[in-house]
Amino acid sequence: MLQNVIIGQYYPASSPLHRMDSRSKLIAAFFYLFIVFLANNWVTYGVLIAFTAVTISLSKVPFRFLYKGLKPILLLVVFTMLLHIFLTKEGDLLYKAGFLEIYEGGVIQGIFIALRLLLLVMMTSLLTLTTTPIDITDGLEHLLGPLKKWKLPVHEFALMMSISLRFIPTLLQETEKIMKAQMARGADFTSGPIKERAKAFVPLLVPLFVSSFKRAEELALAMEARGYRGGEGRTRLRALEWHQRDTFALILLALLTLSLFLLRN
Amino acid sequence: MEGTPFERRALHDINLDIADGTFLALIGHTGSGKSTLIQHLNGLLKPSAGSIKMGSTELKAGGKKQDLKSLRKKAGIVFQYPEHQLFEETVEKDIMFGPRNFGVSVETARLTAARVIEMVGLPESVLSKSPFDLSGGQMRRVAIAGVLAMNPEVLILDEPTAGLDPAGRVEIMELFNSLHERNNLTTILVTHSMEDASKYADEIAVMHKGELYLHGKPTDIFSEREALKRVGLDVPETVQFLQKWNEKSGLNLALTKFTVEELAEQVSQSLKKRGN
Numbered sequence: 001m002l003q004n005v006i007i008g009q010y011y012p013a014s015s016p017l018h019r020m021d022s023r024s025k026l027i028a029a030f031f032y033l034f035i036v037f038l039a040n041n042w043v044t045y046g047v048l049i050a051f052t053a054v055t056i057s058l059s060k061v062p063f064r065f066l067y068k069g070l071k072p073i074l075l076l077v078v079f080t081m082l083l084h085i086f087l088t089k090e091g092d093l094l095y096k097a098g099f100l101e102i103y104e105g106g107v108i109q110g111i112f113i114a115l116r117l118l119l120l121v122m123m124t125s126l127l128t129l130t131t132t133p134i135d136i137t138d139g140l141e142h143l144l145g146p147l148k149k150w151k152l153p154v155h156e157f158a159l160m161m162s163i164s165l166r167f168i169p170t171l172l173q174e175t176e177k178i179m180k181a182q183m184a185r186g187a188d189f190t191s192g193p194i195k196e197r198a199k200a201f202v203p204l205l206v207p208l209f210v211s212s213f214k215r216a217e218e219l220a221l222a223m224e225a226r227g228y229r230g231g232e233g234r235t236r237l238r239a240l241e242w243h244q245r246d247t248f249a250l251i252l253l254a255l256l257t258l259s260l261f262l263l264r265n
Numbered sequence: 266m267e268g269t270p271f272e273r274r275a276l277h278d279i280n281l282d283i284a285d286g287t288f289l290a291l292i293g294h295t296g297s298g299k300s301t302l303i304q305h306l307n308g309l310l311k312p313s314a315g316s317i318k319m320g321s322t323e324l325k326a327g328g329k330k331q332d333l334k335s336l337r338k339k340a341g342i343v344f345q346y347p348e349h350q351l352f353e354e355t356v357e358k359d360i361m362f363g364p365r366n367f368g369v370s371v372e373t374a375r376l377t378a379a380r381v382i383e384m385v386g387l388p389e390s391v392l393s394k395s396p397f398d399l400s401g402g403q404m405r406r407v408a409i410a411g412v413l414a415m416n417p418e419v420l421i422l423d424e425p426t427a428g429l430d431p432a433g434r435v436e437i438m439e440l441f442n443s444l445h446e447r448n449n450l451t452t453i454l455v456t457h458s459m460e461d462a463s464k465y466a467d468e469i470a471v472m473h474k475g476e477l478y479l480h481g482k483p484t485d486i487f488s489e490r491e492a493l494k495r496v497g498l499d500v501p502e503t504v505q506f507l508q509k510w511n512e513k514s515g516l517n518l519a520l521t522k523f524t525v526e527e528l529a530e531q532v533s534q535s536l537k538k539r540g541n
Contacts, residue, residue, distance in 0.1 A: 174349075180309050181350040184342040185411060186334060186366025203362065206352035210397065 009069065009125075010132050016245065017059040017130045022139030024246035028253050029127040035253075036119055038260040045115055047263065051256055052119055061129045069125035070118065077117050084110035133165040138240055155231025163219070171212070178207045275301040276475045279315075283468075288445055288452045290462035293472030294497060299455045300345075302472070303421050306453070307340040308333040319419070338367045341417030345424050347408035348401065356382070356399075356407050357392040363415040374414070381410040385440060402433050409437075413444070419451045420444070426461070438465065459501040463487070463523035471498065484520050503528045 012018075017025075039045045056066065090105025128136070141158035148154050179189065182203045189200050276298050283289055291299050304310040305317050308324055316325040322336045341363075344350070353359035360381060361374040369377070382392055385406040391399070396407055409425070422441060426434040442465050445452045456462055462469050462483070469486045471479040473496040479486055486493070487500045490508070499505070503523050511517055516535055522528050 177344065178350055180304065181342075181344045181347065182362075183309060184307060184337055184344070185350075185363040185415065186337055187362075188334075188366070203350075203352045207349055210352075211349060 009065070009128060011061045011065050011129045013060045013130075015058060015060040015130065017055065017126070019243075019245070020130075020249060021240055021242050021246045022131050022135040023142055023240060023242070024249055025127055025131055026136070026139045026143060028249060029124055031253055031257075032123050033120060035257050035260055036116055036123075038257070038264055039116070040112075040264050043263045044260050045112065047256070047259060048119055049115070052122060056122065056126065059126055059130050061126065065129060066122055066125055069129070070121055073117065073121055077114050080117065081110040081114040084113050134162060135240075137162045137165070138236070138238075142240060155234075159231075167215070170215075171208070174211060175204065175208060178204055274475065276305075279477045281470060281477060281480065283451060283453065285451055286449055287468055288442075288466050289454070289468045289470060290466035291453060291455045291470050291472060292457070292459065292462055292498065293478070294457075297472040298475040299472050300423055301475075303342065303423060303453060303455060306419070306421060307337045307342060309342075334367065338415055339417060340419040340421060341412040341415050342421040343409055343412050343423065343425050345427055346405075347412070347425070348396075348404035350411075351396040351404060351408055354395060355392065356394055356396050359396055359407065360392075360411045360414045363411055367415060377414045377416075378410075381413045382407075384413060384444065385410045386436070402429060405429070405437070409440075417450070419453065421453045421455075423455045424457065425454075426456075426458075441465075459499065460503075463501045463504070471496070483523065487520060487523075 036048065039048050056063070085102060085106045086100065088106035088109045089101065089103050090109075092104045093101060094104055094107065095102040131139075137158045140161070141154055144152070144154045144157075183189065187200055187203055189197070189204070191197075192200070279302065291302065293299050301310065305312060305324070306319060312324060312326045314326045316323055318324075319336060320339060322339075324336075351359050353362065357375065357378045360378040361371070364374040364377055365371070378392060379389055382389060387403060387406055387410070391403070391407070396404055399407065405425075412420075420441070425441065426437050429437060438461055441452065441454070444450060445465075454461070454466065466483060469479070469481065469483050470477060471486065471493070478496060479489060479492060487504045490500050490504075493499055500508075501523060503525055504520065507518060507520060507528060510532065516539070518531060518535055522531050
């Protein structure tokens with residue numbers, strides 16, 4: 001029942017996007033978050049859509065998988081769109097029924113906002129779809145490296161992140177196992193009033209906490225036994241490599257930004 | 266998960282009848298479908314094809330939702346590492362969890378707790394302790410007591426001795442064996458150990474890649490050594506010994522006893538006979 005939850009939804013394939021360095025992808029995705037807001041007319045949105053479409057087709061990720069990432073926010077997109085359609089009162093009046101008034105400006109604004117949200121989510125899911133969680137944390141550790149100067153424990157944060165990612169499937173498995181064990185003892189997780197159902201989760205949560213603490217302790221012990229001393233002077237098995245294509249991708253992004261600046265109103 | 270790349274058939278065409286009062290050992294390698302099979306027995310998993318009948322309850326593929334509580338009460342499952350399921354403040358409360366879920370009153374459940382804690386060989390003083398203060402072996406006994414407290418007619422054991430020391434293994438298996446005999450239970454034991462299967466089971470079912478590979482009385486199963494070897498299993502050491510012994514000595518001892526003691530007795534008697 002819990003296998004349906006897909007977290008860290010990496011899609012294995014061999015594409016130019018998969019081969020890019022995780023650092024350049026992180027920078028690009030982060031940068032993209034800002035330049036999406038530069039678009040404010042049909043031409044600029046057209047350029048952004050074209051760019052995103054090309055990136056998606058380059059990634060070889062089937063649209064089905066992207067759609068799965070979009071599904072949770074689809075409701076939000078529709079809601080904001082409707083909000084803009086009904087509340088913006090600009091341009092010509094298109095339709096009027098009672099207190100409902102729809103203006104041309106509202107429709108355009110609604111479409112723009114929906115597009116903006118969709119583009120944002122698609123690009124960021126593309127990042128996680130084409131980059132393994134481990135690569136993402138490695139990339140983040142590198143990019144945040146300069147912050148070590150201000151005594152920020154960047155390596156430890158990255159380690160925490162990779163450990164939590166690593167243990168998500170384990171925890172899910174464990175949850176399912178304990179759930180089944182309690183169900184076999186007559187526990188009911190799926191019916192009854194909310195208050196009863198919340199109470200029903202105690203027999204699930206207590207064992208999960210106990211085993212998580214135990215596991216954390218064992219992991220810490222195992223790491224120390226193997227001589228782990230933190231990030232200082234630690235080398236990597238798989239070093240990140242910056243290739244020409246990464247530089248190329250960032251230049252492309254810079255050109256996109258420039259064209260957005262030139263084409264926007 | 267049907268209709269996704271993750272879909273995989275775990276069990277194929279299994280026809281298995283288990284009569285009341287049978288002690289059945291389910292043997293097979295990791296991933297052979299043993300655990301999947303037993304989880305179908307009390308509706309934790311539902312069949313995507315075929316049906317399961319337990320007493321008067323029948324679970325059908327695509328059948329409508331039904332109340333599984335009576336089924337779950339009838340078939341108690343002791344999962345692998347059952348001590349992981351303990352959660353209450355005291356051992357007593359934890360044991361009472363099952364009976365209370367099935368609508369037993371607090372007083373009765375308390376009496377049951379006192380009864381089953383003795384059955385699993387722990388002193389009554391344990392009842393007021395926190396389960397997390399106990400040793401691993403004691404925790405397992407408490408967890409087993411929690412399942413026994415439901416008064417199941419069918420006891421399903423998923424590798425109950427995993428991770429125990431040899432002495433603990435024997436004690437737990439003896440416990441289940443005496444429960445089986447005294448309370449007229451139907452017992453289904455999932456195990457890797459041919460020795461345990463030969464010692465306790467009336468019937469053995471061998472699973473391989475989701476299929477029922479062999480099923481029969483221990484003597485029948487053990488006479489198919491080649492078939493067992495094909496799926497990476499083997500007969501118990503005592504049977505291996507007996508087969509070698511028959512080859513070398515020219516005697517033809519019947520394959521009926523499986524424990525070391527019984528076998529030693531059988532061999533010495535046959536030797537005495539020949540001496541006469």
